[in-house]
Amino acid sequence: RSSWLLLAPLLTPPVPVITAPPCSLCPEGAHRFQWIRNLVPEFGISSSHVKVLSSPAEFYELLKVQIKAAKQRVVMASLYLGTGLLEQELVYCLEETLEKSLQAKGSPDLRVSILLDYTRGSRGRKNSRTMLIPLLQRFPEQVRVSLFHTPNLRGLLRLLIPERFNETIGLQHIKVYLFDDNVILSGANLSDLYFTNRQDRYVLLRDSPEIADFFTELVDAIGDVSLQLQQDDTVQMMEGMVHPYQGDKVAYCEIANRRVMEVINSARTRQERLHAKTFHSSQPGSSLLSQQGSQASGSLKPEPDTWIYPLIQMKPFGIQIDEMVTETLLTEAERDARIYLTTGYFNLTQAYMDLILGTRAEYRILLASPEVNGFFGAKGVAGAIPAAYVYIEHQFYSEVCCLQQQERVQLQEYSRAGWTFHAKGLWLYLAGSDLPCLTLIGSPNFGYRSVHRDLEAQVAIVTENKALQQQLHQEQEQLYLCSGVVSTSTFEQPNRYVKLWVKLVTPLIKNFF
Numbered sequence: 001r002s003s004w005l006l007l008a009p010l011l012t013p014p015v016p017v018i019t020a021p022p023c024s025l026c027p028e029g030a031h032r033f034q035w036i037r038n039l040v041p042e043f044g045i046s047s048s049h050v051k052v053l054s055s056p057a058e059f060y061e062l063l064k065v066q067i068k069a070a071k072q073r074v075v076m077a078s079l080y081l082g083t084g085l086l087e088q089e090l091v092y093c094l095e096e097t098l099e100k101s102l103q104a105k106g107s108p109d110l111r112v113s114i115l116l117d118y119t120r121g122s123r124g125r126k127n128s129r130t131m132l133i134p135l136l137q138r139f140p141e142q143v144r145v146s147l148f149h150t151p152n153l154r155g156l157l158r159l160l161i162p163e164r165f166n167e168t169i170g171l172q173h174i175k176v177y178l179f180d181d182n183v184i185l186s187g188a189n190l191s192d193l194y195f196t197n198r199q200d201r202y203v204l205l206r207d208s209p210e211i212a213d214f215f216t217e218l219v220d221a222i223g224d225v226s227l228q229l230q231q232d233d234t235v236q237m238m239e240g241m242v243h244p245y246q247g248d249k250v251a252y253c254e255i256a257n258r259r260v261m262e263v264i265n266s267a268r269t270r271q272e273r274l275h276a277k278t279f280h281s282s283q284p285g286s287s288l289l290s291q292q293g294s295q296a297s298g299s300l301k302p303e304p305d306t307w308i309y310p311l312i313q314m315k316p317f318g319i320q321i322d323e324m325v326t327e328t329l330l331t332e333a334e335r336d337a338r339i340y341l342t343t344g345y346f347n348l349t350q351a352y353m354d355l356i357l358g359t360r361a362e363y364r365i366l367l368a369s370p371e372v373n374g375f376f377g378a379k380g381v382a383g384a385i386p387a388a389y390v391y392i393e394h395q396f397y398s399e400v401c402c403l404q405q406q407e408r409v410q411l412q413e414y415s416r417a418g419w420t421f422h423a424k425g426l427w428l429y430l431a432g433s434d435l436p437c438l439t440l441i442g443s444p445n446f447g448y449r450s451v452h453r454d455l456e457a458q459v460a461i462v463t464e465n466k467a468l469q470q471q472l473h474q475e476q477e478q479l480y481l482c483s484g485v486v487s488t489s490t491f492e493q494p495n496r497y498v499k500l501w502v503k504l505v506t507p508l509i510k511n512f513f
Helices: 003-011 030-038 056-069 085-103 128-138 155-160 192-196 209-224 249-281 288-296 321-332 350-358 380-402 448-453 466-481 488-492 500-512
Strands: 043-045 050-053 073-077 111-117 143-148 176-179 182-186 202-205 227-229 306-314 338-343 362-368 409-414 425-429 438-442 456-463 483-485
Touching: 030 249, 030 306, 030 456, 043 209, 050 056, 050 466, 056 085, 056 176, 056 182, 056 192, 056 202, 073 209, 085 128, 085 192, 111 128, 111 209, 128 143, 128 227, 143 209, 176 209, 182 209, 182 438, 209 249, 209 306, 249 306, 306 321, 321 350, 321 438, 321 456, 338 466, 350 380, 362 380, 362 466, 380 409, 380 488, 380 500, 425 466, 448 500, 456 466, 466 483
Parallel strands: 073 111, 111 143, 338 362, 362 409
Antiparallel strands: 043 306, 050 202, 073 176, 143 227, 176 182, 182 202, 306 456, 338 425, 409 483, 425 438, 438 456
């Protein structure tokens, strides 16, 4: 019997959720994106609190500095933690900071919460779990390690699918790293490649307590429905919680949906109240004395010129916010607007492809050349994955040509000797503008997995500030500088040859990578 029959349980529909379509874009400037706050909380901040990073080394050094400076909380969500020397140094930084907290007067304030994927974090004898167990043993009251296990990997499927291949069913893919009130959003995992020569994107939001609170609560919510790592390397669910693969799937997904939506909706309500309070206090009728008093005490915050919208996608739980917002952005982008979209794994959903091919904006899509694909040179079946991506890219390019859209939709391949490519997101330039006013940054790849299988989170950053827009523009330019434009001749090169079996198998398995 075909092993593909094992995938039958995945064809069952996820827990349904009723969502209202977002309203269309408003006409004026950066504020045209305020419709997003109908779905998620809106955090208004000063652009001076936003810093765009450009290199893996910069990202790694910032992680260490932030861990060492943390006083109240360290919250890290990633696919996995690697097992090399650089990752061990991060663990030592955590240990040192926890030790300092323990030796401080009174009870220690510092809490460390780490969320990883169960299947990826358990791969091999030495793995993410074995790296973190010493922290759990030394600081049991301060450290929590949660391992998310997809509810779709269960029963016979779980027993028969081997290690590594079981990761295709669904993962915890969110990457967020926060330290007290500082938040790093990225697509990078906690592994040596991502600290050295695997290009990604990274943004630091400084002194942003409301945003830090939101992501702390989000990671806590996912952690509550995840397996808890114990000091003896066993795992167990929190008391009273439905088990992700032994318990009732529908009940588990409903609980998870409720927990995550509580975080989103309560934060949204808080921010709406804060927005209303700020709006009313800034009206002409508000007390001049109170305004002067707050100015004198130095508590008056600068007027926000940048807005952060967290976009969550957890289709197994029936949460599709990121998908809705992304589709609306692509749908509503006007003629002569430019969208720079990048993904390390070019495997767009049919809906995203249809919108790109059927709407009016110009697109510049950056993807990995085969040599910088993370699977390039891998052993076994995984070694054919770059060829499968070439085949998918060629099919899409052929469709662009067939529709005579080559001028409007351009593909570009990132190529850099000795590096791999993992950057994802988009930059939106309004018609007539040389600078982007919106970017999406986080974990989604715009593919089937991101939309349907994995837990994902990114943020939409909308800004009116020219200096921040310039930072985002430079980030985009720096990535695209390492690329070449795709043409018909690209696919005639010897390294683009795709074997027949790869062409036959790709349509069957493209939804799993």
